[in-house]
Amino acid sequence: MKGWARILLLAVALGLSAFAQEARAADDDVLADAPVVRRLLQHRAGRSELAVQFGSTIGDAYSRNLLPGVRYDQHLYDWLAVGAEIAAGIPVETETASHIGTIIKARVNDSFTMSASTLKFLGSAHVGVAPLTGKFVAFGALPLAFDVHLNLSFGVASVGGDPVVASGISLAPGVAGGVRLFLTRIVALNVDVGEIFIKRTLAVERNGKAPGAQYSGNTIATLGLSFFLPAQTQRAD
Amino acid sequence: MDVGARHPSQGQGFAMDVRAMDERGSMSRQTLPLLVAVVLCVAAVFLPPATAAAQAATEPPDAAASSPDQPAQAAPVGDATPAGKSHSSLSRELAEQGEAELQKSVRVFQQRYLLKAHRLEVMLGGATSLNDPWVHHYAADASLLFHLTERWAIGAAASRWFGSETTGFNDVQTNYGLFPEKSELQAGGFGEIHFSPVFGKFTSFGLAVLQVDAYVLAGGGALRTSRNTDIKAAGEIGGGVRIHTLRWLTLALELKDILFSEQFQTGDSLMQHVFVGAKIGLWIPPTVQYRYQR
Numbered sequence: 001m002k003g004w005a006r007i008l009l010l011a012v013a014l015g016l017s018a019f020a021q022e023a024r025a026a027d028d029d030v031l032a033d034a035p036v037v038r039r040l041l042q043h044r045a046g047r048s049e050l051a052v053q054f055g056s057t058i059g060d061a062y063s064r065n066l067l068p069g070v071r072y073d074q075h076l077y078d079w080l081a082v083g084a085e086i087a088a089g090i091p092v093e094t095e096t097a098s099h100i101g102t103i104i105k106a107r108v109n110d111s112f113t114m115s116a117s118t119l120k121f122l123g124s125a126h127v128g129v130a131p132l133t134g135k136f137v138a139f140g141a142l143p144l145a146f147d148v149h150l151n152l153s154f155g156v157a158s159v160g161g162d163p164v165v166a167s168g169i170s171l172a173p174g175v176a177g178g179v180r181l182f183l184t185r186i187v188a189l190n191v192d193v194g195e196i197f198i199k200r201t202l203a204v205e206r207n208g209k210a211p212g213a214q215y216s217g218n219t220i221a222t223l224g225l226s227f228f229l230p231a232q233t234q235r236a237d
Numbered sequence: 238m239d240v241g242a243r244h245p246s247q248g249q250g251f252a253m254d255v256r257a258m259d260e261r262g263s264m265s266r267q268t269l270p271l272l273v274a275v276v277l278c279v280a281a282v283f284l285p286p287a288t289a290a291a292q293a294a295t296e297p298p299d300a301a302a303s304s305p306d307q308p309a310q311a312a313p314v315g316d317a318t319p320a321g322k323s324h325s326s327l328s329r330e331l332a333e334q335g336e337a338e339l340q341k342s343v344r345v346f347q348q349r350y351l352l353k354a355h356r357l358e359v360m361l362g363g364a365t366s367l368n369d370p371w372v373h374h375y376a377a378d379a380s381l382l383f384h385l386t387e388r389w390a391i392g393a394a395a396s397r398w399f400g401s402e403t404t405g406f407n408d409v410q411t412n413y414g415l416f417p418e419k420s421e422l423q424a425g426g427f428g429e430i431h432f433s434p435v436f437g438k439f440t441s442f443g444l445a446v447l448q449v450d451a452y453v454l455a456g457g458g459a460l461r462t463s464r465n466t467d468i469k470a471a472g473e474i475g476g477g478v479r480i481h482t483l484r485w486l487t488l489a490l491e492l493k494d495i496l497f498s499e500q501f502q503t504g505d506s507l508m509q510h511v512f513v514g515a516k517i518g519l520w521i522p523p524t525v526q527y528r529y530q531r
Contacts, residue, residue: 037443061370061405079442096370100413108414136437136449146439205412219367236443 040236043145043182043228044075044130051190053224055087060218062097062116062203066090067220073128078236081128085153091118091160097203104206115164115210116203119218122196124155124172130180145182151175151194159200165210170199180226185233190224349436350448351481352525353384358392359521360489364514371406372419375399376512382431390431394456398422400463418464420499420508425460427473448481454493464500471497477516485523489516 055067069087076082093116101114132148153174161167176194183189199215359381366374375398382392400421409415435451453476460471475493482488492513499508 035443036446037440040440040443059368059370061408096409096417100409100415103415104413131441132439133441134437134439134449136435136451138435140436146437148439202408203412206414211412 042078042234045078045234047075047228049073049226049228051224051226053222055220055222058219058221062094063118064092065119079130084125087122089119108206112208115162117165117200118160120160121158124153126151126153147180150177157198164204165201172196172198186228186231188226190226192222194220354386356384357521358382359519360516362514362516364512366510366512368511372400372421373403374422388433392429394429395426397424418501421463423461427456427458429454429456449478451478469497484525485520487518
């Protein structure tokens with residue numbers, strides 16, 4: 001018990017000393033009443049962004065989908081944007097699906113064909129906010145600006161199938177977040193991870209029949225290259 | 238880029254933001270030393286050339302070659318102070334006083350809020366797996382880092398993992414009557430080296446500015462899985478962003494990939510577990526000492 005009390009006391013002392021230093025530092029600060037940020041270079045405000053991007057679904061059980069596409073954003077403010085994006089799906093069968101097909105056909109049902117749905121097309125509109133903006137220096141020499149953004153999207157997805165697994169159109173709400181790295185005032189690199197919910201049948205069962213479609217999450221990682229226009233950027237007061 | 242950014246709790250900023258008057262139009266109590274410093278600084282800058290000009294006008298031609306490092310030679314000009322000091326020595330004193338005042342009140346460069354060199358960082362946190370469709374892992378992580386410099390750190394990390402089967406795993410069992418071999422991570426330890434090449438700051442709607450650094454890490458160690466009791470060699474690579482919230486407390490967001498070879502009935506397979514997580518960092522000692530006050 002004594003040991004814990006000492007540790008607690010030490011923690012409180014350390015905390016108090018740290019806060020005390022903060023207070024001392026603030027006490028003689030000539031900038032105490034100054035704005036936190038002045039003349040902020042606004043990389044997004046009033047600008048259009050056109051991006052080419054390449055995405056891939058993550059953690060798929062039966063079919064992975066590569067998703068090349070394009071995205072357009074109109075940045076109404078530095079922190080708020082509206083936009084739309086489209087992507088075409090390129091399906092890739094996973095190793096697991098291949099194994100299941102081989103094993104079921106060999107041991108259970110020789111007429112079994114492993115069949116899984118794919119994403120053929122994604123189209124959505126989104127609202128994006130960039131609550132965090134900043135800049136950094138890489139290797140002490142390369143200054144770059146960045147933002148962290150969040151997108152809320154709503155769209156449609158075209159689900160690809162075959163005679164067993166039904167194809168169709170599904171509503172596709174989604175949420176995504178990512179980082180935008182400004183290489184120049186015009187060109188930016190984007191890394192995003194999002195979740196899109198799509199109603200579909202993932203794969204056939206061992207009897208060769210398809211169960212009903214259900215909404216399920218699809219995690220998508222995207223890498224994109226953005227071009228901002230006009231070339232001029234605004235500055236805040 | 239934006240200027241005048243400062244940390245909310247410390248109020249750091251750039252020299253360009255120093256104002257003689259506060260927003261109410263009155264002299265703030267910090268501005269008087271600043272004005273004195275500016276006046277002294279201006280005097281320090283202009284007095285030596287003025288003295289030199291006077292010398293050039295009054296001294297014989299051979300005196301013009303005298304070194305500025307020999308102030309005593311300026312005394313014959315005849316402008317000694319009542320205290321017996323020359324303009325040159327007075328100007329030097331003024332310059333020193335001015336520099337001292339400037340040290341106190343003017344920041345030429347924004348200080349790093351968090352100094353890392355020669356400090357210990359105790360990191361505690363958790364993570365979740367991203368890429369495994371069959372087993373979902375949660376991780377409890379603890380690590381101890383010693384920062385050799387502002388950029389390099391070495392340390393040790395330990396993780397305890399908690400795995401559970403995903404719905405996909407259960408679907409394979411239910412739909413296909415198959416029972417996939419699974420490998421659940423249990424516990425592991427790593428030696429790590431961190432390199433932090435990126436340093437920056439960010440703001441949120443102009444409310445506050447926080448400094449950050451980004452790092453990459455690599456490590457080697459051993460772990461145990463649910464397959465058997467063997468201790469398996471493992472490696473890890475990753476990266477993260479460390480937010481400097483307080484001088485003794487940081488928050489890191491980290492992405493890490495753990496690689497090892499697992500034994501299955503069909504043979505060995507390279508396993509890859511990608512984790513994303515958050516860690517708090519407790520720094521020892523909790524305060525930092527700057528070489529210069531500002």
